[in-house]
Amino acid sequence: MSEQTDDETGTGADAGDGADAGDTAAGDAEAGARALRITVARSGGVAGMSPSWTVTAEGESDVDGWLDLVESCPWDAGDPGDPDGADRFVYTIRVLVQAPKVAGERDARVPERDLTGPWRDLVDRVKAEAAPRPRRAKR
Amino acid sequence: MAHSIVPPYLLARLAETDAEGLQRAALAARRSLAADPPLRAERQREGVFVPSSVVLDAAEPGMASFTGLAGVTEPQRTISDAEGRERLPGTVVRRETDGPVDDVAVNEAYDGLGATHALLLEAFGRASIDGLGLPLDATVHYGEDYDNAFWDGERMVFGDGDGEVFGRFTASLSVIGHELAHGVTQYTAGLAYExxxxxxxxxxxxxxxxxxxxxxxxxxxxxxxxxxxxxxxxxxxxxxxxxxxxxxxxxxxxxxxxxxxxxxxxxxxxxxxxxxxxxxxxxxxxxxxxxxxxxxxxxxxxxxxxxxxxxxxxxxxxxxxxxxxxxxxxxxxxxxxxxxxxxxxxxxxxxxxxxxxxxxxxxx
The missing domain is CATH 1.10.390.10 (Neutral Protease Domain 2)
Structure with a gap:
């Protein structure tokens, strides 16, 4: 084999890198080859509670719709925001992707003050589409 | 997908540390201006004239100026309304000399700041957040379904809650006092928020x-x-x-x-x-x-x-x-x-x- 990445990254992360790799097209055709999960966890705030929201997507159109949004976020910006103040929210955003050209996991910790633009769009959409946990009837 | 060698959260942490360093320098400069509050109160009890209304020029944190002789022991409250947006400070809806308005969150914030100011002054001889009569600014109706109250380094901010788990955050006097106290800590010990x-x-x-x-x-x-x-x-x-x-x-x-x-x-x-x-x-x-x-x-x-x-x-x-x-x-x-x-x-x-x-x- 001319490729030498299998020993460490044979998890599918490079499946799309070699355009001539024999199993790419076959993998692409399987529904399971395109899957995505996004978890948004919020910590901090005066209440000190840590709610989280998770969405999953499968299938080409669904996954790609999320990926456009995911890709527009400044994952590597490392913008710290202004640390002034107290009791602000902190968001942890984690994306797990399995798709032909994009695979793997990425995460970022985003202070509330930096939750603007695509970060905000992503978090708002995850919150909106995550299934709310039902509350039992009060005793 | 390119993964940065240094994870984003670590980069953020590093840069945060740097920014905090700068902030600390500014705060240290501010703190050095703060008179000893108990001593100040002591002098006032003894009837000694205390130069007052020392205000910190917002543009120059290290600079103080005397702007008048009005007492610094009275609260100077200004409540603003963000009207459901996440933009500060919002529109001013109640100032120190104004009576109650037709908005319970505004009045709770106003009264809560007054009660906290009274505790600091009467129990500890401290005139407001900085010990020098710093005006107390607050914003209510921040954001939509916003489940939080916070101190942004300059003002106290209160959400209305989502209505399912939380109601409005001004409803608790201890939360109002909590937020104002973050200001006191900022101007005193400056405890790192970590x-x-x-x-x-x-x-x-x-x-x-x-x-x-x-x-x-x-x-x-x-x-x-x-x-x-x-x-x-x-x-x-x-x-x-x-x-x-x-x-x-x-x-x-x-x-x-x-x-x-x-x-x-x-x-x-x-x-x-x-x-x-x-x-x-x-x-x-x-x-x-x-x-x-x-x-x-x-x-x-x-x-x-x-x-x-x-x-x-x-x-x-x-x-x-x-x-x-x-x-x-x-x-x-x-x-x-x-x-x-x-x-x-x-x-x-x-x-x-x-x-x-x-x-x-x-x-x-």
């Missing part, structure tokens, strides 16, 4: 929040419920408050929110990267130490253990102080104020032992 120093920062805000309620109600330490954020939850939630200082971990137990995760002892100390290193979780440990000591001493908590905590926060305390360093600072402050071997000092030492911060065999 890890144990961050939990101490949080805990001092809870202490002031609890004391504001007790002061306004004329409650003794024995009568007080030691709850933070009582009345914020809607009826749908199984819980009394956000936190219990006397019994951390017991404030709520709800099928959606889960159980109050606060520890009340070092054995339960939570190591986490979330919440700036668990500042709202581990604050339960010093919270309990305060409440236990205050109950042991009895009487009005702001006159005994509360005064000691205030002395410790305004004394020589490192901004990265951990629980043990703060415990030591409270004992030094207690000995100075009430005497070594005093009932207050003994109660404080015992309380720190109970929560596992201090052991019996110390080489001091």
């Amino acid at each position: 890890g144990q120093s961050g939990a101490l920062n949080e805990s001092f805000s809870d202490v002031i929040g609890a004391l504001v309620e007790q002061h306004r109600l004329g409650q003794t330490a024995g009568e007080a419920g030691w709850l933070i954020g009582e009345g914020l939850f809607t009826d749908a939630v199984e819980g009394r408050a956000l936190r219990s200082m006397i019994e951390p971990g017991s404030a709520y137990d709800d099928d959606v929110l889960g159980r109050d995760p606060q520890p009340g002892n070092m054995a339960g100390y939570v190591e986490t990267d979330d919440d700036n290193g668990g500042v709202h979780l581990n604050s339960g440990i010093p919270n309990r130490a305060f409440a236990l000591a205050a109950r042991a001493v009895g009487g009005f908590a702001w006159e005994g253990v509360g005064a000691v905590w205030y002395d410790a926060m305004t004394g020589p305390l490192d901004e990265r102080a951990d629980f043990a360093a703060f415990a030591e600072a409270t004992l030094v402050a207690s000995d100075a104020r009430f005497g070594a071997g005093s009932e207050v000092s003994s109660a404080i030492a015992e309380a720190w032992r109970t929560v596992g911060v201090r052991s019996d065999e110390r080489a001091d």
Whole structure:
């Protein structure tokens, strides 16, 4: 084999890198080859509670719709925001992707003050589409 | 997908540290301007004229100027309305000389700031957040379904809650006092908002929040419920408050929110990267130490253990102080104020032992 990445990254992360790799097209055709999960966890705030929201997507159109949004976020910006103040929210955003050209996991910790633009769009959409946990009837 | 060698969260952390360094320099400059508040109050009680209305020029944090002779001991409140947007400060809706308006959140914020100002002045001789009569600015109706209240470094900000779990955050006087106290910490000890120093920062805000309620109600330490954020939850939630200082971990137990995760002892100390290193979780440990000591001493908590905590926060305390360093600072402050071997000092030492911060065999 001319490729030498299998020993460490044979998890599918490079499946799309070699355009001539024999199993790419076959993998692409399987529904399971395109899957995505996004978890948004919020910590901090005066209440000190840590709610989280998770969405999953499968299938080409669904996954790609999320990926456009995911890709527009400044994952590597490392913008710290202004640390002034107290009791602000902190968001942890984690994306797990399995798709032909994009695979793997990425995460970022985003202070509330930096939750603007695509970060905000992503978090708002995850919150909106995550299934709310039902509350039992009060005793 | 390119993965950065340095994970984004670590980059953010590094840059944050750098920014904090700059901020600290500015704050240190501000702090150096602050007169000793108890001394100032003492002088006023003695009828000595105190030059007042020293205001810090916002553009130049290190510069002070005298702008008049009006008293600095009166609160200067301005309440603004964000009208559901996440934009500050919003539209001014009530100033210091205005009467109540037709908006309960505005009036609660106004009254709550007044009550906290009164506690600081009457119990500790401190004129507002900076000890120099800093105007108290607050914004209500921040965001949509916004489940939080915060201090942004300059003002207190209150959401209306989502209506399902939380109602409006101005409904709790202890939360208003909590937010204002973050300002006091910023201008005094400047405790770094991370890890144990961050939990101490949080805990001092809870202490002031609890004391504001007790002061306004004329409650003794024995009568007080030691709850933070009582009345914020809607009826749908199984819980009394956000936190219990006397019994951390017991404030709520709800099928959606889960159980109050606060520890009340070092054995339960939570190591986490979330919440700036668990500042709202581990604050339960010093919270309990305060409440236990205050109950042991009895009487009005702001006159005994509360005064000691205030002395410790305004004394020589490192901004990265951990629980043990703060415990030591409270004992030094207690000995100075009430005497070594005093009932207050003994109660404080015992309380720190109970929560596992201090052991019996110390080489001091």
